[in-house]
Amino acid sequence: MSRREQFWVITSNHLIEGDAIWLNNSGDWTRKLGEAKLFDDRDSAETALMTADKERHIHVGAYLAAARPGRDQKPEPQHVREQIRTTGPSNYFHGKQATASDVSV
């Protein structure tokens, strides 16, 4: 994929639960990658990351993760690591795949 076609999401871990969360269109955090805001240029993603990083008592260690638009333009993980964060470990049915991921952040 060329550089121009690169998309990004902002992701982090929840302070108390420690699970993966993503920044959505309204600037809040969500537990579903599908609801995350998809950035199509790195600069605006970096700017949003800096603002997101202010609420330090909700999340830990936010960063940009590469993503791609999937069905209905919803973000999908591009890297196996982000895939695993989105679903949970492959050895047990634990983590996001097992919990109701609409639990709000």
Place this chain on the structure above:
Amino acid sequence: MYQYNDFDQAFVRGRVKEFRGQVERRLSGALTEEEFKPLRLKNGLYLQLHAYMLRVAIPYGTLDSRQMRRLADIAERWDKGYGHFTTRQNVQFNWPRLADVPDILDALADVSMHAIQTSGNCIRNVTADHFAAAADDEIEDPRQTAELLRQWSTDHPEFQYLPRKFKIAVTGSQNDRAVTRAHDIGIRALQDSDGRHGYEILIGGGLGRTPMLGQVVRSFLPKEHLLPYIEAILRVYNLYGRRDNKYKARIKILLHETGLTLLQNQIETEFQACQSRFSGIDSELRQHIEQAFAPPSFVAVPHDQFDIRMTGDSAFSEWFKTNTAKHRDNHHAILTISLKPVGGTPGDATSSQMRVIADLAEQFGYNEIRISHEQNIILPHLPLGHLPQVYDRLRDAQLETANVGLLSDIIACPGMDYCALATARSIPVAQEISQRFDTLRLERKIGPIKIKISGCINACGHHHVGDIGILGLDRAGVENYQITLGGDASEKARIGKRAGPGFSFDDLIPALERLLEAYLELRLMPEETFGDCHRRLGSEPFQRALYPADVQQAA
């Protein structure tokens, strides 16, 4: 077993209380993550891919039934009903919530356990031979030395901010089951020609990015000089170890850059200075510790049932032959309970399995349990006469897998399924290997072999010292697995060599199949193990099996 005294108890409780306050301040926003992170790491709390992970120390891998039951309770109450036993003889909980961790630490403190110094640039949990005090080849119980080091190193004010983490392993016998040559300091008990006890001291071993084997820095250290000598090593390392580059900060790099002779001289000079500070209090302490580790008085029980099962029950006798080792007392056996069922996660035990093991240890095994760096659980002293009952109860708990030392007895780190540092998954690789070779029914034919898998270059899965090592890497967002051959973790330690280009997840298992089929063809006789065969022939014929021309062309 060593019991905490009032000082140990008060110290651990004090630390929990302190951490409880720190967690409260973090949750209220009074502490930032930058401020909090070093504090949580000091208490063994990591943040991984899906959750926090709490690493609990099991000093030299020894615990009793009460402690094992407490681990089971913690897993059930605050985690997801299982624990993961690691190559550092520790246990990790993969799913605690931050707010619950102080309660977990209090629950651990009730049974004299904690998570202190399981992270950070300090002296980590001292590991030791898991067959301690049971093996018949032992010179002395390595846990006495490990406990002395534990007491000396815990909260040692001078060594809390070393250039990098520091790992010490102790073996009490010539057959090295503690991988001492892969540690910052390796300690081997010795007896000189006059019968005096002492140690051979090695430094500068370590796996990871730059794998190196430890070198002998003192060939005979009288026993009473242990602490001043180890303190001297640490002081020299603390002073001269590199702090400018974390990849060059381990003592192995200092040894490599300084050279053995010069470093040895620096240590000896420092040792002279250290000696005067140890006024003999360490000898008193040692005596106390030695008493605490006095072996149980072994009681033989009638073994007619055992004899009957050995002749009439092939599953039982196969399990006995594969999973037990010779005990120093003829009426006992050392039992390794495999945590590697076919298709399972290496090193995981559920709460109910932990309770079964605790009950068996209490009822039949002098209340002693060990965790091995190979991620199995040992009942070190079992009377032969009790083995049929033990086997039946293990079978009911699905803990009777008879594969210790065989192909499916795989070491695998958590890898990308949990670990934030990972570059690829390890657990599914182990699962697929054990399933595939179970289907092929080749495990017993292949015989003793060690497969070790790491999910990144940090090498927690010891891949460098496996007969077959597998290292998972990331190639542009896709998992890729490198194979190393010819490693050895024993007293004949060797670092394996990379066989060639890596394999995709899907190509890896077929490659291993070709490799092991080649071994079956190449070996002179069934008794020639994979390791021996590789030593005799080198990697070349195995590489040909891994990379046949047609596969290369297709790729």
